Amino acid sequence: MRKLNEEAEQLPDERVMVLCTGAQGEEFSALARMSRDEHAQITLRKGDTVLISASTIPGNELQMSAMMNDLVVKGVNLITNNDMDIHAS
Secondary structure: OOOOOHHHHHOOHHHOOOOOOOOOOOOOOHHHHHHOOOOOOOOOOOOOEEEEOOOOOOOOHHHHHHHHHHHHHOOOEEEEOOOOOOOOO
């Protein structure tokens, strides 16, 4: 696995934040690949937190649900805009 960033590699886990694409569960988006352990640089672990601020776009329900299920099975703390008033644009 390639290193993400030399400086990030030296920081404690709780000091690293990654912003990425994929809130709709698109097959090749960064977050979907992380949820399936297919991302080349980032591996999510039990106890990591993922914030999803997007609302589901009609037609994306199945892929988004599958991705969110994969995250929950990994033991990731999943926070959505249904849980907390978060939004990004």
